[in-house]
Amino acid sequence: MHDPLLVVAAAVLGAILGSFLNALSFRFNTGRGMGGRSRCMCCGHTLAAKDLVPVLSYVWLGGKCRYCGAKLSPQYPLVEVCAALLSVGVYFVSPTPGLYTLFLFAWLTILFIGVYDLRHTIIPWTFSLTLMGVAFVSLFVGGAPDMWALLAGPLLALPLFLLSLVSRGTWMGWGDSAFELSLGWLLGLSMGLTALMLAVWFGAAAGLLLMALQRLAQSKHSSTVWLQKAFHLPGGQLTIKSEIPFAPFLAAGAALVYFFNVNFFSTISLLW
Ligand SMILES: [Zn+2]
Numbered sequence: 001m002h003d004p005l006l007v008v009a010a011a012v013l014g015a016i017l018g019s020f021l022n023a024l025s026f027r028f029n030t031g032r033g034m035g036g037r038s039r040c041m042c043c044g045h046t047l048a049a050k051d052l053v054p055v056l057s058y059v060w061l062g063g064k065c066r067y068c069g070a071k072l073s074p075q076y077p078l079v080e081v082c083a084a085l086l087s088v089g090v091y092f093v094s095p096t097p098g099l100y101t102l103f104l105f106a107w108l109t110i111l112f113i114g115v116y117d118l119r120h121t122i123i124p125w126t127f128s129l130t131l132m133g134v135a136f137v138s139l140f141v142g143g144a145p146d147m148w149a150l151l152a153g154p155l156l157a158l159p160l161f162l163l164s165l166v167s168r169g170t171w172m173g174w175g176d177s178a179f180e181l182s183l184g185w186l187l188g189l190s191m192g193l194t195a196l197m198l199a200v201w202f203g204a205a206a207g208l209l210l211m212a213l214q215r216l217a218q219s220k221h222s223s224t225v226w227l228q229k230a231f232h233l234p235g236g237q238l239t240i241k242s243e244i245p246f247a248p249f250l251a252a253g254a255a256l257v258y259f260f261n262v263n264f265f266s267t268i269s270l271l272w
Helices: 002-025 056-059 073-091 097-120 124-136 146-166 174-187 187-217 220-228 248-259
Strands: none
Touching: 002 056, 002 073, 002 097, 056 073, 073 097, 073 248, 097 146, 097 248, 124 174, 146 174, 146 187, 174 187, 174 248, 187 248
């Protein structure tokens, strides 16, 4: 049985770490260091502790800055809620302190890569390599890994790597194959392949949806403006070539597979 107190503690810890990930996603590689107090991005007012409570501050303030009334990015509460859910999920899957720490670190890095790719359409190598290291270590959790567990990463990354190679990184970013390498090691071959297929479907569905919305946007419909901002779309024509970040879909597919045991190949996975 899982201790309800520990579930609450895991959620709170996740939300706090999620708030840190938000700050990191806005500041990493932008020339702004991680030091110094948090400020409103609009009016520059230093934020007090009561403005920085994960999720609750955003809800209490109605999504607006207390000092200037500027709209706050919905990324803040969304990432905090996702991090809280991931922390609880990891606790359910791996309740022992050592494994919980290892896999929480892995999943928060995955969340960060997804969010950073969505925001900046690039995956920083610092985080790709960090995740790769953690994923590799996770292979040895239950003793020495077998050959297929080791090969799962490179095999699943190969198709994405070839797409990058053929297109010189324009169809598929180099960071995506590095990301998939780590996910393959974390999930194994059959679940990793399931996650990759889900990501391709999610990505295709999102692409079609955005193209449909773009038609609407040409009539300057305001409800689609936030979508353009979220996906860095040009205000004009969206074509199939528009850069849609793939890492968020890979992360979503991986989470579905890992936490809900989705596996398209469960009947043949015994062979692997
Ligand atoms: Zn402000």
